[in-house]
Amino acid sequence: MSGSLNITAATVDPALLDLPWNLPLEVWPEDTIAALPKGISRHLVRFVNLSGYVVAIKETSAELARKEYDMLRTLQRLDIPCVDPIAVITNRTTTEGEDLESSLVTRHLKFSLPYRALFSQTLRPDTATRLVDALAVLLVRLHVVGFFWGDVSLSNTLFRRDAGAFAAYLVDAETGQLYDGLSNGQRENDLEIARVNIAGELFDLQAGGKMAEEVDPIAISDGIVNQYRTLWKELTGSEQFDSSERWRINDRVQRLNDLGFDIEELAIKTDETGTKVRIQPKVVDAGHHSRRLLRLTGLDAQENQARRLLNDLDSYTASFGKQDLDEEVVAHEWAQRVFEPVIRAIPKELKGRLEPAEIFHQLLDHRWYMSQNMGRDIPLAEAVSSYVENVLRHRRDEATVIDPPTGAITLPVDVVADDWRSTV
Structure with a gap:
């Protein structure tokens, strides 16, 4: 070196120096080199073993590497799903x-995979639609914080399984720019880039x-536009109704929560007569259920x-008559007596197949x-x-590192929730 x-x-x-x-x-x-599936990139990218974990190394110019490193750190501070930047390496020379x-x-x-690796597993035809839906959610979150991507595509995204759906993570921020807010033209530009790129990839x-x-690639690529606009309207659109229909305020909040977003602030205005109420979400963030869990x-x-696990927690609470107890106490009990014993019962050689x-x-x-x-x-x-x-034994590994094998499966004796039917 x-x-x-x-x-x-x-x-x-310090292992970077080695x-x-x-x-x-x-x-x-x-x-x-770590043998992991990777997506298409305009730059050379390779996965490398480092200190018991795996890193992705991308060769590029010093200027672009620093810009992307800074941008990824900024997006992390804004709670945007993206890869974790570790370092920028410059002044590299050969021994000559x-x-x-x-x-x-x-x-x-x-536990993330590029879209090509997901399709190599011969998933169901609706997989493409679910991936595009996940990408639409990510794009909305980026636009809400004022990030113009400039190169929206499946290739620049990683996907993690999320209870039958997928969660999307930004993996390439090289072309991105952060503004105080985006114009409609900037948002539409990103949408058109997404539509064209996704159609080509499919x-x-x-x-x-x-x-x-x-599967119709055009129809699926058009789907990101429809899904995006539905989400954007729900998140940022104003709504007007009669003051006697104030229940619609809670209804709006619940719809946003169901989409996985919290409302940090609502602007509520009445007109001169006091009979009309207008509401508009001001600051929104994703992760309502994951934060509660x-x-x-x-x-x-x-x-x-998180939504699914919370449903199971609610079922546990009702089945054992614990509705009058403190929610956090019951949740701690559920985690100790249901969730953790199940995860401990998974053989070590299979724990890397999926997230717990x-x-x-x-x-x-x-x-x-x-x-x-x-x-x-x-x-x-x-x-x-x-x-x-x-099921699990026949899946491919989706983690990076798999622990040494262990013996046969046994479920710990502290599992007491066998007599209630978990929710679907």
Whole structure:
């Protein structure tokens, strides 16, 4: 490694110094490379093992690397789902003194996959629609904080499973710009870029035989426009109604919560006669259910996963007559006696298949279907064993690092919730 190497990072991992920065990224030794699926990029990107986790390294110019690093850090502070920037590496040279491109280092998002890897698993035809819906939510969140992406596409996004749907994360902010607010023209420009790029990406998948022929790429790419506008109107549009219909204020808030957004502030105005009320959300943020779950249990989950786990918590509360107890006390009990024992019961060699919250969500589905097919309530231990052997064991790993194998599955004896049927 050249002594002139420059590392810019909030916190430097000393292991960064051990990587072969004096070599072009394309010829790095295989023992440093992590074999993970990656999307299409205009720059060379490779995954590398570092200190027990995996990072993505992208070769680019020093200016673009610094710009993207700063932008990703800013988006993180704004609570936007995006990859975690680790460092910018500049002043790279070979042992012969030849200049090499600078590099941006980001942490690999565990349990995430590029869209091409998702389609390589031969998922159902509606997968494309669900991915586009997830991307629409991400685009709305970016536009709300004033971020113009400039290169919206499936390729520049990573997807994590979220209770049967997907959550989208921005992975490439190279072309992005942050403003105090976006004009309608800027938003429409991003939408048109998204529509064209998504259509091209889906046609490419179809030509490669990785997507069902009956899927219409044009219709799906047009879907992001419709989904985006529905979300944007619900989040930012004003609404006027008679003062006798004040219940509609709570109804608006509930609709936003159902979409996964909290309202930090509402502007409510009445006209001169006092008979009309106009409301408009002023500051909105996503993650209503995930924040509630985190507050109650300490569990960090995607929005739909959190909604599902909270439903199961509510079912537990009702089934054991705990409605009059403090919500946080009951949630702590549910986590200790239901959620945690189930996750501990998963064999170690299978824990990397899915996130714990996604495993629990799929287990609830599996238990419910078992109950329907067998016409009886299924004990939780029986459902876990069946799910592990018939579902989880046949999935590919979606984590980065898989723990050493362990023995047969056993469900801890402190699971007491076998006599109530979890919600679907």
